[in-house]
Amino acid sequence: MFELHASKVTSLKNDVLSGLTVALALVPEAVAFAFVAGVEPLVGLYAAFMVGLITAAFGGRPGMISGATGAMAVVMVSLVALHGVQYLFATVVLTGILQILAGVFKLGKFIRLVPHPVMLGFVNGLAIVIFLAQLGQFKVFDENGQLQWMSGDALYTMLGLVALTMAIIQFLPKLTRAVPSSLVAIVVVTFIVLGLDLDARTVVDYVRDMTNDPNATIAGSLPSFAIPEVPFNLETLKIIFPFALVLAAIGLIESLLTLTLIDELTETRGHGNRECVAQGAANTVNGFFGGMGGCAMIGQSMINVNSGGRGRMSGITAAVALLGFILFASDLIEMIPLAALVGVMFIVVIGTFEWSSFRIMRKIPKSDAFVLVLVSGVTVISDLAVAVVVGVIVSALVFAWEHAKHVIVNRSVDDNGWTVYEVNGPLFFGATSSFLDQFDINNDSDDVIVEFKNSRVADHSAIEAIDTLAERYMAKGKTLHLRHLSSECKLLLTKAEGLVEVNYIEDPNYHVATDKLG
Known part of the structure; x- marks a missing residue:
């Protein structure tokens, strides 16, 4: 209308x-x-x-x-x-x-x-x-000043x-x-x-x-300069x-x-x-x-x-x-x-x-x-700044939750009979649980390759997840081979540090969000 x-x-x-x-x-x-x-x-x-x-x-x-x-x-x-x-x-x-x-x-x-x-x-x-x-304009003062x-x-x-x-x-x-x-x-x-x-x-x-x-009136003079x-x-x-x-x-x-x-x-x-x-x-x-x-x-x-x-x-x-x-x-x-x-x-x-x-x-x-x-609602009951900050934070959390589902790990077996896992999608704090759940440790071969060519390790939670994965395979007496991780990932890994296979030509170069590296 x-x-x-x-x-x-x-x-x-x-x-x-x-x-x-x-x-x-x-x-x-x-x-x-x-x-x-x-x-x-x-x-x-x-x-x-x-x-x-x-x-x-x-x-x-x-x-x-x-x-x-x-x-x-x-x-x-x-x-x-x-x-x-x-x-x-x-x-x-x-x-x-x-x-x-x-x-x-x-x-x-x-x-x-x-x-x-x-x-x-x-x-x-x-x-x-x-x-x-505007509803305040529909109110008037009574004889008692209320x-x-x-x-x-x-x-x-x-x-x-x-x-x-x-x-x-x-x-x-x-x-x-x-x-x-x-x-x-x-x-x-x-x-x-x-x-x-x-x-x-x-x-x-x-x-x-x-x-x-x-x-009272709205009449006045020009504003004048004065230091507070x-x-x-x-x-x-x-x-x-x-x-x-x-x-x-x-x-x-x-x-x-x-x-x-x-x-x-x-x-x-x-x-x-x-x-x-x-x-x-x-x-x-x-x-x-x-x-x-x-x-x-x-x-x-x-x-x-x-x-x-x-x-x-x-x-x-x-x-x-x-x-x-x-x-x-x-x-x-x-x-x-x-x-x-x-x-x-x-x-x-x-x-x-x-x-x-x-x-x-x-x-x-x-x-x-x-x-x-x-x-x-927050704009009405609080103020605009709080409302926008709350909205952006909630939207960011929803975004992280939704993208946590986008980490897909595809399992296959190569010519040597080794189990190969190809990780697709960003690995970050919201995706670590989904990432770990997609590995079948008990039924994998003694040598397991995890390929990160189509993924990116985003933060320290992702580093911790890779270390956890390495620890689980070690507990089963199996060897993990990590490929195409950045140099920062190798630096931050503790339990899995020795399992990273370095390829200076093909390995990516990106930064990880972590306080350890400032």
Whole structure:
């Protein structure tokens, strides 16, 4: 029913208009994430401006939107509570430096190794997180200062405006795509609320609820340079380094996975290492200019792509427009009904969630289905970095288990009456039991040849398995002949070392994963 209307052609007009749409959606998100981190709203807004501008101009994925994010904010909250906002700024600087180093050392390429089920789980999990975040807009403070769900006319008004926003976004592109449908929906719903004088919560209401300040506003001045006011000593480093390491990992994982998703939507290829450097530079600048840092935002990136934003100008426009709102147009932006922005984000949720995963669940291997659900669940209950790491580890274990079955040992007898075993497939920790079970020691001849020409010994567990095999044959008084092993294997073998037949011309040369050789 719903689909993303991703433009395939870069257009300056589309970039500017989509950037304005994104800027409107950035305001409540930045304020919300600042609240989560325990800092002032402007700290989140400044972060969205600086991270968005720098990554849009210099990053590796044109059209991707970055800003303050919830995944990083939940890590920051304990640091701010324990040590204050100045330590947060110092941590963000160090986070940026670590991310720059990741780009310099070309670590961004490893995101291409993330299995597809993990990608699906990441997308579905974030779609659920975005959806759950929007439900907070349906809560208001009662006279006792407690949050409670909307009810009565307020709820019906909110739901009606959300539904109208979603309808405009979905059906307007069928009539015209001259203007992003999300921008039109926000403007139309805002005029309806103002024209009919509807009692609907606006952006300024949200800001004041979050800060518990009846006079709060998003108005502010230009961010100013300041070195974080923390002691420059080893004790400070001990405090901020663990936080910086976690923030750097979360920021890069979310950014690079979002980059991969945008690649698929636009049928282009971004540059992961360049994005790492840009994200790092943005966070370093943030720490010196009073921002809370950030990374790529999948929701706003999807809004941008859906609205036709493909070039760097879309992200630059979003960042500059956000700063313009802070400096000159706060009164206008604060009038926007939250329902319009919630409607935009609900469309993002519908477009982001991989509904096809329900259809393919019975067709894909059970292990892939398990990884998909696991990553989605961990993303919702924990955070993105943990979910992706868990997904990759489980996928790797499944891969190892499946490939353990690929070690096949073929038995035959040569012209001399010797038993010959030809090993096919990699021999590693997961395949050792299967490898040993395929030898018939009692019924073999006195001389047995094990041929490794079509195999490769991968790790120390495989070395141990060969030694065990040699020990078993020795116990039966039989002689084992090991052929076509690498020189490292011969060096690492203990019981079977003297059984290796060396052929300098035909023997392979490869390394074995073991701590013994460093």
